[in-house]
Amino acid sequence: MTDKRVSFAGVWLPAALLAPQLAITGVFFLWPASQAIYQSVLRQDAFGLSVKFVGLDNFVRLFEDPNYLAVVRVTVVFSAATAILSMGLALLLAVAADRVLRGSTVYKTLVIWPYAVAPVLAGVLWWLMFNPSIGIIAYLLRGLGVSWNHVLDGEQAMILIIVAAAWKQVSYNFVFFLAGLQSIPRSLLEAGAIDGAGPVKRFFTITLPLLSPTTFFLVVVNLVYAFFDTFGIVHATTNGGPGQATTILVYKVFRDGFIGLNLGSSAAQSVILMIVVIALTVIQFRFIERRVHY
C-alpha cells in the first residue's frame, strides 16, 4: 500500500473516522455473510423445530440436484448471451461514434441515457414490446410466421430477459469502449493506413488488440451485472418461468429462501454465489494491477 510522506499523529481520531464505515460493514456485510456460511452447514426440519449440523451435505445435495444444475446452465447461457449482445452492440456504436466528426456529442447523449433506467424498468418496457397480444415485436414476429408467447415458451422467455438485460447495459459498455477507442494513438492508425490497410483490416489488427484491456474489464463487469443486477428483470417479467426456463441463480436464492423457506439450501446457494463474486473480483483486480504496470 502506498504511503503519504506526511501524516498526522493519533489513534483515536482515525478510529472515530473509520467507525461508521466499519460499523455498517460489520453489521450488514460481515455478520450476515458469516451467518450464511454458518447456516449453509445446518439443516432445519420442515417445521423449523430442530436444527442439526450436516457438514457439506447441503452443497452435495445442490450439485446432485438436476434442478440446480439446470439453473446453473440457465445462468451461464443468460450471462454469456447478455454480455456478448450488449458488448457487441456497444462496440459497434462506439466505433461509429469515434469515427464521426459532426454530431458525436448528440449521438453520445442518445446512447448513454439508458444507464439511468433501472433493470426492472427495462424488463417492464420489453415485456410490453414482446407482449403476445398487443406487443409490437410479437406482432412483427407473427407477420414473419413466428408465434410468440413467452408465457408458454421457455426459449422465448429467455430471449425476452436477454434483450432487456442487454439493452440496459449497452450504454455502460459504450462509455468504456469509447473512452478506450479515444485513447488509441491516431498515429498508429495513420501508419496502418499508409501501409495500405483498409478500415476493416485496421480495426481487426490495430484497434481491437489495443482495446483488449477494456474488453477484458467489461467482460468481468458484464458477468457481475448479469449474475446479480438482473434480478429485477426476472422477478418482474417472467418470475423465473415458464417452468424454470429463466430462473437464474440469484432468483433461486431469493425464491428458496424467502418463499420456499428452505434456509440451509438457500444459505448454501448464497455461499456458492459469494465464491463466484470473490473469483470475479480477484480476476478483475489482478488484471487492473497488470494495467497499472503496463
Place this chain on the structure above:
Amino acid sequence: MVERRPLLTVLTHLTLVLGAGFVALPVWIAFVASTHGPSDFLSGLMPMWPGDRLLENYWQVLSRGESTAGAPPIGLMLVNSTIMALGIAAGKITVSLLSAFAIVYFRFPFRLAAFWIIFLTLMLPVEVRILPTYEVAASLGLLNSYAGLIMPLVASATATFLFRQVFLTIPDELTEAARIDGAGPMKFFRDILLPLSRTNIAALFVILFIYGWNQYLWPLLVTTDASYYTAVMGIQRMVAVPDSEPLWHLIMATAILAMLPPVVVILLMQRLFVQGLIEQEK
C-alpha cells in the same frame, strides 16, 4: 478519422441513428402506451402514436395510484425514492470520505486490517446475503423505515478507494504547509481536502444517486408497508396482478415517471456522469 471514405461515413451515421433508435424505441412505446385509455389495448396491436389521455393518466397515477393492486400513489413512491437515493448518495460519500482520510493521512496499528475489511464489502453484494441481511435488519427494527432502506447500502469500498486515489494525488507540501500554519487534521480535511475533491464528489454523487434510485431487491425485502414503497420496486406490485390483463396505460405511466428523475440527472450532468463512471472503476 484517418481518411475520407464517404460511403463509410454514411454507414457510420446510419449505424448511430439505428442504434439511437434501438435505444429509444422501448421508451417511446411505453410513453405512447401511457397516453391511451384502457380500451385502446383491447383491439389487438397497441397504438403507435400518443393518444389524448396524457394528463389524465399521469394525474391518476400520481395522486391515486392503481388502487386495485394495493399500490400507493406514485407521488408518494417518488418522494420515497428521492429520500432513499439522496440518503444513499450522501451517506456513502460521507462515510467513504472519512474512512479514506483516516487510511491515507494517519498511521495507526490496525490500518491495513481496516483497509481489507472495507475491501471485503466489494465481494458481498446484497444478492448473495439476502436472508441473513434481512434478519439483521428485522432484529434491529429497521423494516419499513427510511433508515432500513438507506443504512445497509451506505458502506462502499469503491467510493473509499476512489477518494483514497484522489487524496494520494494531493501534494504533501499542502499538508506540511497546513501543519506549519497550525491546522489540525480536521481543519486540514475541511479546508483543503474537501475543496480539492469537489468535482470528484460531484461526479460520484451523480453515479450514486442513480445507484440508489434504481435499488430493487433491498427495498423489496425491507418494505411491506405500502407507504415506504419506492417507485422502482413499486412497479412490480402493479405488474404482478394475478388473473387479469395488466392496466398497461397506468403501468407505463408509472414506469416513465420512475425512470424520469435519473434520466434527467444524466442528461443534465453528462460530463460529470461519464467522469464518475470511469473514475469509479479505476
